[in-house]
Amino acid sequence: MTAKKSELKYTLFFLLPSIIILLFLSVYPTLEAIDLSLHNRNLLFPWRNDFVGADNFIRLLSDRRFLNSLKVSFTYSAANVILSISIGVVLALFTHEYLKGKLKSLLSFCYLLPFVIPRVSTGFMWRLMYNPLIGIYNYFLRLIGIGPIDFLGSPNLAFFSVVIVDVWQWCFFIAVLLMASMELIPREPAEAASLDGASRLQVFRYIIFPFLKPSLVLIIYFRFIESLRSFDIIYNMTRGGPGTTLEILDLYAYTIGISTGQEISYAASMSLIMLFITIVVMSMVSKRWFPE
Amino acid sequence: MVSRISLLIRKTIIYVIAVLILIIVLFPIYWLISSSFKTRIEITSIPPTFLFYPTLSNMVEILTREAYIRGLMNSLVVCSCSLVMGIILGVPAAYAIARFDFGHKRDLMFWFLSMRFLPPVAIIIPLYYIWVRLGLYDTYVALIITYSVISLPLTILLMVQYFKAVPIEIEEASQVDGCSRLQTFYKIALPNVLPTLISTGSLIFILLWNEFFIAFALTQHNLTLPVTVAAFATISWEIPWGQVCAAASFLMIPPLVLTAIFRKALISLFLPTEQVKGR
Numbered sequence: 295m296t297a298k299k300s301e302l303k304y305t306l307f308f309l310l311p312s313i314i315i316l317l318f319l320s321v322y323p324t325l326e327a328i329d330l331s332l333h334n335r336n337l338l339f340p341w342r343n344d345f346v347g348a349d350n351f352i353r354l355l356s357d358r359r360f361l362n363s364l365k366v367s368f369t370y371s372a373a374n375v376i377l378s379i380s381i382g383v384v385l386a387l388f389t390h391e392y393l394k395g396k397l398k399s400l401l402s403f404c405y406l407l408p409f410v411i412p413r414v415s416t417g418f419m420w421r422l423m424y425n426p427l428i429g430i431y432n433y434f435l436r437l438i439g440i441g442p443i444d445f446l447g448s449p450n451l452a453f454f455s456v457v458i459v460d461v462w463q464w465c466f467f468i469a470v471l472l473m474a475s476m477e478l479i480p481r482e483p484a485e486a487a488s489l490d491g492a493s494r495l496q497v498f499r500y501i502i503f504p505f506l507k508p509s510l511v512l513i514i515y516f517r518f519i520e521s522l523r524s525f526d527i528i529y530n531m532t533r534g535g536p537g538t539t540l541e542i543l544d545l546y547a548y549t550i551g552i553s554t555g556q557e558i559s560y561a562a563s564m565s566l567i568m569l570f571i572t573i574v575v576m577s578m579v580s581k582r583w584f585p586e
Numbered sequence: 587m588v589s590r591i592s593l594l595i596r597k598t599i600i601y602v603i604a605v606l607i608l609i610i611v612l613f614p615i616y617w618l619i620s621s622s623f624k625t626r627i628e629i630t631s632i633p634p635t636f637l638f639y640p641t642l643s644n645m646v647e648i649l650t651r652e653a654y655i656r657g658l659m660n661s662l663v664v665c666s667c668s669l670v671m672g673i674i675l676g677v678p679a680a681y682a683i684a685r686f687d688f689g690h691k692r693d694l695m696f697w698f699l700s701m702r703f704l705p706p707v708a709i710i711i712p713l714y715y716i717w718v719r720l721g722l723y724d725t726y727v728a729l730i731i732t733y734s735v736i737s738l739p740l741t742i743l744l745m746v747q748y749f750k751a752v753p754i755e756i757e758e759a760s761q762v763d764g765c766s767r768l769q770t771f772y773k774i775a776l777p778n779v780l781p782t783l784i785s786t787g788s789l790i791f792i793l794l795w796n797e798f799f800i801a802f803a804l805t806q807h808n809l810t811l812p813v814t815v816a817a818f819a820t821i822s823w824e825i826p827w828g829q830v831c832a833a834a835s836f837l838m839i840p841p842l843v844l845t846a847i848f849r850k851a852l853i854s855l856f857l858p859t860e861q862v863k864g865r
Contacts, residue, residue, distance in 0.1 A: 301686060304767045308682035312675045312738055319735040320701055323712035330712060337718065385607065392600045401604060404611045406849055410841040411615065412796040414812040415834040418819065419618040422827060428630045430617065466611055474853050519703045526798035530816050544707040544799070551711050552803055561711045569708035576700055 324569065330562035337556035350563035360564060362538050363546040367522055370457065370542060374521040375514055378461045382468030383510075387498070389469065390476045402470055409467035417530030420459045421446065449536050456531050456540055460524060468513055475509040476502070519575055522568070543568055615838075622832035629827045644832035654833060657814030660726075664801075664810060665794040667730045669787055672737030677783065680745035681771050685757070695746070701739040709735065710803045717804060724806045732800055737790045748782040749775060785851035792841045811837055 334346045354360050389401055408416070423429050424445035435441035445455040484501050492500075525544040528534060534541035534549075541549075543564060551561020621629050623640035648654050683691055713732060714723070722728040752775055760774045761767070776783075801810040809817065815833045819825045845852060 301767070302688075305682050305686045305688050308678035308686070308771075312679040312742060315675060315731070315734055316698070316701060316738060319709065319713070319732065320704060323709040323716065326712040326716060327708065330715065335715075337715075388603065388607075393604060397604060401607065403846075403849060404608060406845055406852060407615060407842065408611060410792055410796075410845045410852070411838045412798075412812050412834075412841065414796075414798055414816050415618065415838050416614075418815075418830055418834045419614045421819075421825075422621060422831065423614060423617060428632065428634075428827070430634050433632060433634055462610075462614070470853060516703070519705075523706050523799070525706070526812075529802075530798075544705070547707050547711060548799075548803060552714055558711065558715050562715075565705070565708040565711045568705045572703060572705045572708070576703055 324566075327562040327566050327569075330559045331566055333559050335559045337558055346559075350560050353560065354563060354567070359538060359541070359546060360543075363541050363543045364567075366538070366540060367542040367544075370453070370524065370528075370540070371518050371521040373454075373457045374460050374464070374524075375517050377457065378465040378468055378517060379510070379514060381461065381465040382472060382513075383506075385465060385469035386472035386476060387502075390473050402473060405466035405470045407466075408463045413463070413526040414530055416459060416463055417527055420455075420462075421531055424455060446532050447536060449539050452532055452536055452539050456528060459531065460521065460527055463527075464517065468517070471509065471513060472506060475506055479505045515575060515578065519572055522572070618831055619835045619838075621827065622835045624828065626828055629831075644828040645836070647829055648832045648836065653809075653814055653817075654811075657809050657811040660808050661795060661811035664726060664729050664733065665791055667726070668733035668737050668794055669791050671730065672734055672741045672790060673783070673787060675734075676738050676741030677745055677776070678771070680742045681749050681775060683742070683746045684749035685754075685775070686767075695743070698739040698742050701735060702743075704735070706799050710800060714803055723804065724808055726808065729801060729804055729808070729810070732804060733794055733797070736793055736797065740790055740793070741786060744786045745779065745783065748779045748786075752778045782851070785848040788844045788848050789852055792844055795840055 331350050332345060332347060334342055334344050334349070336342050385405070389398060389405075393401060423431055426432055426442045426444040426447065429445075431445070432442045435443060443451065446452050479502060484497050487497050487501055488494075522542070523544060524542060525548070528540050528542060528545060532540050534545045547561045547564040547568075550564075551558050620638075622644050623642070624635060624638055625641055625643070628635040628638050682688075683694065709732075713728075717723040717725075717728040717732075720728075756778075757770050757774050760770050765773060796812065797810075798812045798816070802813045802816070805813065815830070815837055818833055819830045
């Protein structure tokens with residue numbers, strides 16, 4: 295009895311500080327955001343504090359800039375997931391199947407580098423290379439008679455130019471993760487299948503792919519949630535422009551709530567929408583991460 | 587004979603692809619770093635300068651600028667304080683989850699995990715409001731505490747697995763020898779996980795060091811280094827490329843160095859442990 299009591303004491307002593315801090319950083323802000331979203335608070339007009347019910351959410355539905363930002367967030371993330379994961383799979387297969395020894399470990403080390411460098415640095419790195427006047431891509435394009443192309447300035451190109459940067463930053467790391475899973479695949483089934491005359495594609499489809507599927511599904515979900523928060527790269531490359539072609543939800547909420555507008559209540563209602571979307575995706579993940 | 591030639595061709599193709607991949611990975615990084623050692627004329631020249639006599643003037647210019655040094659100091663203070671806080675609070679919590687007997691562990695772990703995927707905007711907007719009201723907006727305290735939303739859950743999630751990997755027999759033996767649970771924790775379990783604690787800490791430091799959005803939204807004068815660098819180049823066309831490249835290159839040093847040392851552990855941050863344990 296006393297032993298159990300002392301264990302409870304230790305458990306609380308060890309766990310409570312973390313739980314309190316994290317409650318303060320997750321549950322409390324969420325409650326605060328809900329409270330904010332039901333009022334019309336504005337930091338420029340601090341005396342304004344009326345209960346407005348669902349007005350902010352109704353306003354969101356007719357705010358074309360918000361709907362656009364939602365669309366941009368999703369198309370940006372979808373493009374990112376599709377490109378970075380398909381390229382990552384190909385890279386992982388190539389590196390795992392065709393390379394050996396030192397070359398393989400050199401490549402798998404280099405694959406980590408784009409992922410760990412600060413995204414502010416990545417942004418400037420690519421802005422320098424994309425530059426229409428002094429950028430190296432335009433130099434090569436000019437050599438073959440094209441250009442100059444304003445990769446980040448033209449509305450049609452800017453979206454994909456930034457997506458490419460994000461894909462560059464992630465696809466190699468995804469390849470590393472997939473290679474870690476591939477290491478665990480037993481060699482024998484694939485060898486037996488090729489002896490029986492299965493093509494490489496069939497071996498991949500029926501033997502390697504089923505092994506990869508669990509980690510692949512997790513990577514897809516996490517990559518999706520992760521790319522919804524590409525504020526850093528987008529802000530540092532184009533500030534969401536040209537126009538609103540790259541204005542993701544985070545950027546719009548930041549602009550209206552913190553940087554210029556100070557319409558904190560309206561921004562909070564946007565952030566709640568984002569939270570809701572993430573929770574939906576997370577609840578799908580939870581079944582896979584902690585299977586019963 | 588024919589098969590030997592086709593084998594050679596195959597090998598050559600594989601090598602060519604490998605080199606192409608390496609160029610795609612490394613060239614942008616190389617280009618940024620090399621541009622930071624070029625003069626202004628060399629950076630803006632067409633055709634681009636590949637061979638040049640490196641100049642340190644950009645680096646010197648950056649490292650003598652007060653704003654940059656301030657950003658560097660702010661980043662060092664904020665990141666290390668938040669890291670230490672994450673470890674001091676998170677490691678005991680992880681030990682409790684790994685070893686103590688209580689209910690709802692699974693829910694608790696999932697809650698910690700969900701913290702990693704909380705959209706930053708969902709907490710930044712209300713936290714901005716909270717910090718402004720508390721009068722702590724634009725202070726170290728606000729940023730350090732907010733950063734625990736990154737450092738604390740990660741410390742706990744990773745350290746739980748490492749504590750579980752310590753053989754339970756040696757801990758039981760120490761308790762038979764009369765150690766309290768607290769003593770068992772810091773005399774037996776903690777030394778056993780110290781190497782993994784160091785690699786975990788280094789990786790969390792990278793994440794904090796690279797973080798942009800939270801620092802950007804919660805500061806005005808006490809900028810961290812990434813925010814300082816971002817502020818160097820406004821959207822205008824007149825970007826001082828040499829200095830921007832030098833600043834952005836300098837910013838990359840800690841993550842690159844730490845990655846070179848702790849590359850294996852980096853993967854474990856993102857994959858379920860059962861998969862990494864096999865390696």
